[in-house]
Amino acid sequence: MGEDQTLVRAVLAGDSKAFAQLVERHQRLVWHLVYRVVQHPEDARELCQEVFLRVHRCLRQYRFESAFSTWVGRIAYTIAMRFVQKKRLPVEAPKGDDEESNEPLAAVADGFDLETACADAEVMAHLGAAISCLPTVQRTLVTLYHLEELGIAEIAQITDLPDGTVKSHLFRARKQLKRQLEERLGELA
Amino acid sequence: MNELEKEAQWQRQAEQAEQGHSNAKDDPQVDRYRLVLRALRQPVGPQLPADFAARLQQQVIDSNRRAALEDGLVTLLMAIMVAVGLVVAYPYLASLIDQLRGNLPVAESLLGMTDGALTNVPWKSILGSALAIAGVLLIERNLGGDEQLSV
Known part of the structure; x- marks a missing residue:
């Protein structure tokens, strides 16, 4: 978490390379999470991109209160679930x-x-x-x-x-x- | 112990065995759960491209550059609109000021104090300089886009 904090501060200070490093550190989690939700490689790739762009835009809102991976994971989960709901794909198991x-x-x-x-x-x-x-x-x-x-x-x-x-x-x-x-x-x- | 409790116990034993904390051999139920756990640890589908992070970084830089350009253009446009508006409205404002002079003696005295000064101001030069400075700032902001990654 310490390294994430350093990178987040660097990104907020305008270091674009630090952002690439943050992406590299968390892209596996985001990919697995998003792919498991949408189960479609192309959609998952686009959503991963959207997730990290949202992370970049909203980075000032990250308060260092939880692990950065949790914060990123929450954004990824929200975006992926919203996508599934918008496409009206089944989220819950059939009854029985x-x-x-x-x-x-x-x-x-x-x-x-x-x-x-x-x-x-x-x-x-x-x-x-x-x-x-x-x-x-x-x-x-x-x-x-x-x-x-x-x-x-x-x-x-x-x-x-x-x-x-x-x-x-x-x-x-x-x-x-x-x-x-x-x-x-x-x-x- | 009911069926669900048994299942929970097998699951726990399987997890412990997979973590190397126990060696629950010869229990097919636990072994089946161990197989399930191994399947769950398999990487998911295709992976992201190797240059995903680099491409995203470039995308963010480009997006910031575009945003800066848009901001600059909007600022310039607003400045031009204000300037044009003042030029267009000047005759009406002048007549309004004349009316005010007649109706409000205090305003008349204030305007009378600055009247000569206002007409002597080189308005065209000031407007030209303001536009030139805005243009220079805009160009500088765009050239520095690579380093200045505003978040």
């Missing part, structure tokens, strides 16, 4: 999804080898597709938590959701993915 996921585990043979499955490109691709099919909020939260390795509190600040809701979404998303994996393994068996 949770009930389905509460069913007892599918009867899949327990002869499961982690390393073999992990090396199986087909299984991993299936899981990747299953992640893309999660509800928007859930797939964004699992990305922030597992890929960006942000803490629950920081994710809650970015998404403006209570900590408990974030945890609940994470739990349900992982459970859903495991169920999908089991279905896939059942098909393969």
Whole structure:
């Protein structure tokens, strides 16, 4: 956070190279967040650009009260969600999804080898597709938590959701993915 | 322990195992969650172009330069409009002042004090100088656009 503060001050003092450095430091987070929400590379690229231009315009409003990544993440999340809502893409899972996921585990043979499955490109691709099919909020939260390795509190600040809701979404998303994996393994068996 | 609690426990064990804090072997449920966690850590889709930050930096510089040019042009336009407005309105203002002189003795005395001074002012030279200074400032502001990145 110290380096971010130095860079922010440099940008505010008129150093354009410092802005490029800030972008480099946070573009991965913004990309993952925006791409997970919109799931379209071209749209995601344009939105990432919009996010950083907004960051540049509003930089004076950053009060150094939270981590800079949280502030940038919040802008990225807001812009991406607004885009999705404007395009009227579904944000929440269809009703009944949770009930389905509460069913007892599918009867899949327990002869499961982690390393073999992990090396199986087909299984991993299936899981990747299953992640893309999660509800928007859930797939964004699992990305922030597992890929960006942000803490629950920081994710809650970015998404403006209570900590408990974030945890609940994470739990349900992982459970859903495991169920999908089991279905896939059942098909393969 | 109900089904949800079991799931939560498997998820916790899987996370701990993936972080290397425990070695929960031979539990297929935990292993499935570990596989899910590994999939979740895979990079997302295509990435941003390598020169994304540099391009954005250039875009910001260009945008600032355009904004400075627009500001300068607007200022210049307003100055010209004010000058033209004064020139156009001068005959009406002059007649108004004449009327005021007749109606307000105090105003007449004030205007009488400055009357000679106002007519002797080289208004055309002042207007020309003001426009020239505005033009020079505008050019300087644009030439210095690379370094001056106002936020």
